[in-house]
Amino acid sequence: MEEMKKVPLFSDHQRLGAQMALFGGWVMPIQYEGILSESKWCRESASLFDISHMGEFYFKGDVEASGLERLFSCDIAKIPVGRGRYGFLLNDAGGIVDDLIIFRLSCDEFMIVVNAATTEKDFQVILSGLHGDSIFTDISAATAKLDLQGPKSREVLAELFGESIRQCPYFGFSKMDLFGSEALVSRTGYTGELGYEIYLKSDSVAECWRRLLQDERVKPAGLGARDILRLEMGYSLYGSDIDESTTPLEAGLGQFVDLSRDFVGRDALLGQQQQGLARIRVAFRVNSRRSPRHDYQIFRAGARVGHVTSGVFSPILGCGIGVGFVSPEAALPGLSLEIRHETTSMAATVVRLPFYTEGSLRD
Amino acid sequence: MELLYTREHEWIKIDGTTGVIGLTEYAVRQLGDITFVELPEVGREVRQFQILSSIESVKAASDIYAPLSGRVTTVNEALDTHPEIINEDAEGNGWLAGIEISEPAGKKALMIREEYDEYLRGLP
Structure with a gap:
């Protein structure tokens, strides 16, 4: 039988009348009032998405000595503290094991955000590529994620959580106190609108969700609207557009691959580049x-x-x-x-x- | 005036020898937001339970079947540019096509409202 995992906000979604469906092993809200109106609201105001099914890993150690650096298509050693970068885990054939965002929390600490269905696979792939004394843990179960996306998202967050969010650059993040609980808020998203992704403890997500929805500029949106919004931007969806049989070069994602340095899958990509796609x-x-x-x-x-x-x-x-x-x-x-x-x-x-x-x- | 239903969730409102066809509210709720309606060609002969046209929503593409045999006499052209009318009023302004019924005997294979409601209760 297929695994059915529930997000901490499961009953909140039910109370809002959401249509739920299985996505990557999780029962997720597909729509609330309607997919088209939800996608429109996100482009005009601000939409709140529960993305708690996604996976998060924590790493602490030396990026080079631990072997972490070699596992990513992008040069993670060059990410400044306080910033994130989009990239890939690849297999030896250059196929995409997953697409992800990696945030540099401090000089030797990173948070890696991966897709829901690939979380366990990714964890094993990274773990088996690490050596020496580093800390690498799967913090997915304890971590919830809310995306607030839309042109009014900055105003909403600044009023609720303080003005400092206004300084956050694209692909930057800051740690904030949300209702007495520490959260990481990054200026990233999957919609093409100004927006933020909020990583917070699973046991404090309900209050944040409810408080944000009290703002009349904010409405909940499901994965149906999210799929339209991301495709209008041409963003790839893992498992649908890209998978282990596709390479970043084929998928038009070559700008997230730094071929000047060594990483898993690089030889295959260089070969593909030479032979033509x-x-x-x-x-x-x-x-x-x-x-x-x-x-x-x-x-x-x-x-x-x-x-x-x-x-x-x-x-x-x-x-x-x-x-x-x-x-x-x-x-x-x-x-x-x-x-x-x-x-x-x-x-x-x-x-x-x-x-x-x-x-x-x-x- | 007679209102009958199919197991594929079409309705047909019969007035003499003409019938107006649409999708039931139940069907539309399952489909979600309607994004495209392929209207049948006026003049086309259709057979009962054969494909009349198709409809697309944010979730799926589905075929629409003719509740009775006949010839298409009119189509709801407003749906070309405003398919959302079906979401707003599936069993009224969201009608799809009108037909001149050729075989009224086919009615005995259709359901009246009470039977259709009973049929819906039996669906998973």
Whole structure:
């Protein structure tokens, strides 16, 4: 039987009338009042997401001597204290074991934030790559995570938790006292809007959730809206767009890989770079309100050239949007594609990411 | 005027030899926000329980089946640009198409409201 884990706020979601569904082994809220209205609210005001299913690890030790540095595609030794960076754990073939954010808490301390379904796998991968005397622990169970995202999120947080949050730069974080409990608040997110991710102790998440929802600028949003918002930005979803059989180069995520230094999977990526890519990520807009969906097939001039990995109806653009993998010649912006599934066919046009460019992300 | 239902959650409002077809509120609640409606072609002959058109929501793409055999005479064009009308009023302004019924005998394979409600109670 499939594992069904509950987040600390499970009964809060039920009280709010959320539709719940299984996601990465967790019973999570998919929607409250409606997926489209929730995604609209996030782009206009501020939405609160319970993301407590995600995994968090704590590391303390020497990044180089411990071997930690070698495990990440990005150069974590160069992350300043108080900042985070997006990157990957890769396998020897360059395939993505997980995508993650790593925060530097102090000179020798890091917090690593990973996907829910991959938490246990990632922990073992990192643990087996470490040597010497370092501390490495899975703090997921004791850690809850709330995302407040939207153009009004900074105002809301500054009023509730103090003005210091205004100084937090993109991908920066600070430790704050939230209702008597220590929390880490980072200026990161998955929506393309100005926003914050709040890491706090599982036993104090309920108060923070309820207090934030008392603000009339804030409404709860579920994973359904989150999926639309992230795809409108072209952000990859692990398990859907990327997995162990895809490399960051194929997935259009080469800027999060530093090939000038040694790390697990680097040789494979260098080889791939030398030989050229057989397939690459493509982003396309459907020429109607139809939604492409995972595993729909992509055709170019009558020939199959790839498949869709994510697709939704974009409420802000008023059309279907999607990403997938195709042979490189089919990924040039402006090209016409056809998306097929059974008897359905939709015309689409290759575009550059992000789909949505008006977000408040950098405000 | 007669209102009948299918096991696939379509309704048909019958007035003489014409019928207006839509999706039930139950179906729409399951689908969530409707994002696209493929309207059938006017003039097309459809057979009972065969695919009439399709509908897409934020969660899934689904087929819509004809409750009775007939010829499509009219479609709700407002749904082209405002499919959300179905979420707002599934069993009224959110109608999909009108047909000229060719085989009224097919009605005996449909349910009246009480039977449909009973059918819904038996669903998981």
